[in-house]
Amino acid sequence: MPTLRLRVTGSDDDTRAIMNLLQSLDGIEHVEEVADLMPHMDDFDSSSAGLSDLRSGGDIHEVEIEAPNDSTARKVREAVEALAFDLDVLAEFGDDEDE
Template identity: 80%
Template sequence: MPLMRLRVTGSDDDARAIGNLLSSIDGIEHVEEVADLMPGMDDADSSSAGLSDVSGPDAHEIEIDAPNDATAKRVREAVEALAFDLDVLVEFESDEDWHDNQ
């Protein structure tokens, strides 16, 4: 069973739309946004803290359990199409088994 991970760089609404899309794909039973383990590396005492050029769009990490490689491919294609429509960046990371079977 391929475990897919993706990072969405966009708003909370964009991440929610992608999560909703993932949940609607046949065969997908598990979609979870996982917490960022290294939030806000900006030091509050830094002279650049809070400046607009330091902050950027939010990053959202999402994990998806796909039952097979064909469904994983459908997930990737659907997410890429929606990300294009939403004008957001999506980066895919998946376990080694899924890459080996492509």
């Protein structure tokens, strides 16, 4: 069973909309926002520290999705890409854990 990891850079509402879409897809039984263990902050001595673009960016959310097969996983990716485009948020998939 493929497990997909999705990172959404956007608001809580945008992430909730993506998760609702995922739960509505046939075959998807598990969609969960998981804790992100990686800090997403710049070093204090970074050349980009404190820039306004970094402070005004969206929140980062990690979502885990279990799909029953590769075909459904492909549909998940396509559906998320389309909705992320409509919502104007960044959605990126990590590597499948089961591959």
